[in-house]
Amino acid sequence: MRSGKKVSSRRSKSSEKKRGKTRRKLKVSARSGGRKKSARSSVIAVIITIVVILSATAVLVWLGLDIAGGMLFADNERFTIKTLVIKNGGxxxxxxxxxxxxxxxxxxxxSFDIMDVRDEFLSRAPNYRSMEISRHLPDTLIVEVFERVPVVRVGSRSLVADREGYTFVSRSAPPTLPYLRKYDGPVRPGAQVTGMATAALELLEACDDPRMGIDIKIIEVDKSEYMNVDLVNGKRVKINWDNMGERTEKSAEELHYKLQKLAMVLRSEDSADAKVIDLTYENEVYAQ
Structure with missing residues (x-):
């Protein structure tokens, strides 16, 4: 019985020692974690301080440059406009x-922002392609505008489009300008044509070469697979090509290949009586 009590007493002391060790270990661990958190907080505080200082410095530099710029340029009487030159545009x-x-x-x-002036003008006048404003120090300002050149009529007879497809009103366009028919996209000044109309513009640009001898009167763009093209000589041409309307080098090559075939057919006596020339096949040309 006594020996049993002794065993029990030893176990109790051993357990207390272990718990004490455990408690001491836990206390050490808790202190270490606190130091780590404190270090992280210090690092974050330093980073925030650096960011604030850099931001404040950037603002001060910007304000300084703005003030200096005003003193050197905008408020400097030396740069007062004495000569204003406006080229084109009337x-x-x-x-x-x-x-x-x-x-x-x-x-x-x-005293004004060149880009703001340019952008506002072009938004108001879609018949102009670009505006250039240049300062020639100390006192000369030159403004030059470039009008869009119409290549095809769209919708109403006064609405035209340039090579880039932008539509605008032109009452001075030549009456022989080709006509884009059956176009169902947006038709208003400042809009840009889409779909098969872009392929029609690509076709017109390629036919602009006088060596081709291809004079276009009307282009119908209501089909997705090909275009019907009425020539000035009364013949109708059905035409398509790979990558049509993409305005890429590959597309241009394919179109040029088809137009060379068309030019040969138009010069041939065998097709003199033909009303329709079909160029929608890859290697064959049919005339009827």
């Missing part, structure tokens, strides 16, 4: 520059 451009934007002789040439 009264429309001059009224916009001197009237709407109030840019004229006596105004500082750095």
């Amino acid at each position: 009264p429309t451009v001059r009224e916009f520059i001197t009237g709407k934007k109030q840019i004229s002789e006596g105004v500082n040439m750095f």
Whole structure:
């Protein structure tokens, strides 16, 4: 019985020692974790401080440059416009520059943003392709505009499109301009043609070469597989080509190949009485 009590007493002391060790280990672990958290917080605080300082520095530099720029340019009487040159565009451009934007002789040439002026003008006048504004220090400002060149009529007789497909109103376009028929896309000034109409523009550009001898009167773009093209000489041509409308080098090669065939057929006496020339087959040409 006594020996049993002794065993029990030893186990109890041993257990207490183990628990003590465990408690000491837990205390050490907790202290270590606290130091790690504190270190991470310090690092984060340093990073935030650096970011704030850099941001504040950037703002101050920007403000300094802005103020310096104003003192050197926008508020400098040396850069007052004495000569304003407006090339092309006529009264429309001059009224916009001197009237709407109030840019004229006596105004500082750095008191306005060139890109803002250009973008606003082009959004108001879709018949112009681009505007260039250049400052020639110390006192000359040159404004030059470039009009779009119509290559085809679209929709109403006064609406035309240029090589890039942008539509605009032109009452001075030649009456012999080809006509884009059966186009169901957006038809309004400033819009850009889509779908098979882009292939029609590619065709017109390729036929612009006088050596081809191909004069187009009407292009129908209501089919997705091919286009019906009416020539000035009264013949109708059905035509398609690989990658049509993509405006790539491959597409241009395929189209040129088809047009060479068409030019040969048009020069041939055998096709003199033909009404329709079919170029929708890969290696054959049919005339009827």
